[in-house]
Structures are given as structure tokens and as C-alpha cells.
Amino acid sequence: MTVLDETKENTGLFERIRRRRGADTEEMRRVRERMWAGLESWVPPEAERLRAATAAEETAAVVDDFLPPDLRVASHDQLDGRMMPWLQPLVIDGEMAVCATCGAYRDWLVLSTRDEIWLRCRAGHQQHETRLDTAWYNRHAAPADATHATFEDCLRHLGH
Structure with a gap:
């Protein structure tokens, strides 16, 4: 082949x-x-x-699974304001906050109302703090443990 x-x-x-x-x-x-x-x-x-x-x-039937009204927490727009204790000295922009009336520099109540921050000393003097804002308050505040009908009830609750 x-x-x-x-x-x-x-x-x-x-x-x-x-x-x-x-x-x-x-x-x-x-x-x-x-x-x-x-x-x-x-x-x-x-x-x-x-x-x-x-x-x-x-x-399936529609069931309201939201909390009952007595267990609901009020939203920020339903409250007149919020407050928290601030026991240590409050330093803002490198300066210590001092009560203009009595000179107290610690044991403050910090109040947040109508987009303003107010400081209240143990003696009951209040002063508007323009260097702080609601965002600062929200960063430093703990969750609310109670709501109160009046300002005085809240002061008693916080020991002032």
C-alpha cells in the first residue's frame, strides 16, 4: 500500500x-x-x-400586633422636651460650663426642648446653652426610662 x-x-x-x-x-x-x-x-x-x-x-385575618397603648413610648413630636442628668463637669469647646448665677460646674440637668438645649444646675437656675444642639443631646442621651406628665414630676424622678 x-x-x-x-x-x-x-x-x-x-x-x-x-x-x-x-x-x-x-x-x-x-x-x-x-x-x-x-x-x-x-x-x-x-x-x-x-x-x-x-x-x-x-x-388570613389582619391582626394588630403593635404594642398596647399603655406600653407604647411617646415619640419625640409628642413630647414637650427631654432631659438627662450630667453629673460630671460639662466641657464645651474646651471651656467648662458654669452656672451664670451660682457658679456651679457639675451635676447638671441637660434639657432638650424645641431644638434648644438648656442647662439646669442643682440650685434650679437655668441657662440656654447655644454651643450645644439636639444632635449633641441625641448622641449623649441614654434611652428614656420614664415619661412624666409635668416638668416637676420629671425633676423629682431625676432627684432635683
């Missing part, structure tokens, strides 16, 4: 492989098309479960 005969024989072999691959490729394409056609109408079981759960939620 010559090289030319072997080449012709190999060419025939490759042609048969190419034809078979072409047939296989065509068959694979038909199988894929049938699968896609079947998948278009298929719905995953999870989707049915979710649809059923959503329908059940829509038909």
Missing part, C-alpha cells in the same frame, strides 16, 4: 467520522429542542408552594 492509498483510506475514515458527528449533532439539537419545549410548561414545585403560601397569607 502506498502513501497515496493510505491517505485516501484515511480521508474516507475522516469523512465517515464527520458524517457521524453531523448526525449526532443534529440528533442532539433535536433532543435539546424537545427538552426546552418541555421546560417551558414546567413549573418548579417551590413556585406552587410559594403561591399557596401567598394565597393563605392574603386570606
Whole structure:
């Protein structure tokens, strides 16, 4: 057998492989098309479960799960003001806050009302503090532990 005969024989072999691959490729394409056609109408079981759960939620009675009125805390717009104790000396912009009337420099009540900050000393003197704002108060205040109907009730609660 010559090289030319072997080449012709190999060419025939490759042609048969190419034809078979072409047939296989065509068959694979038909199988894929049938699968896609079947998948278009298929719905995953999870989707049915979710649809059923959503329908059940829509038909469930609406229940008010909010706290009862006696356990609710008033919002900031429902309060006339807030106050907190400040026992240590209050340093603002490098200066110690001092009561203009009696000279007290510690044991303050810091009051926040109408976007203003007021300082009240133990003797009951109050002064407007312009160097502090509501944002400062909110950063330093702890959560409210009580609400009071009057200013005097709040002072008694805080020990003043």
C-alpha cells in the first residue's frame, strides 16, 4: 500500500467520522429542542408552594400586633422636651460650663426642648446653652426610662 492509498483510506475514515458527528449533532439539537419545549410548561414545585403560601397569607385575618397603648413610648413630636442628668463637669469647646448665677460646674440637668438645649444646675437656675444642639443631646442621651406628665414630676424622678 502506498502513501497515496493510505491517505485516501484515511480521508474516507475522516469523512465517515464527520458524517457521524453531523448526525449526532443534529440528533442532539433535536433532543435539546424537545427538552426546552418541555421546560417551558414546567413549573418548579417551590413556585406552587410559594403561591399557596401567598394565597393563605392574603386570606388570613389582619391582626394588630403593635404594642398596647399603655406600653407604647411617646415619640419625640409628642413630647414637650427631654432631659438627662450630667453629673460630671460639662466641657464645651474646651471651656467648662458654669452656672451664670451660682457658679456651679457639675451635676447638671441637660434639657432638650424645641431644638434648644438648656442647662439646669442643682440650685434650679437655668441657662440656654447655644454651643450645644439636639444632635449633641441625641448622641449623649441614654434611652428614656420614664415619661412624666409635668416638668416637676420629671425633676423629682431625676432627684432635683
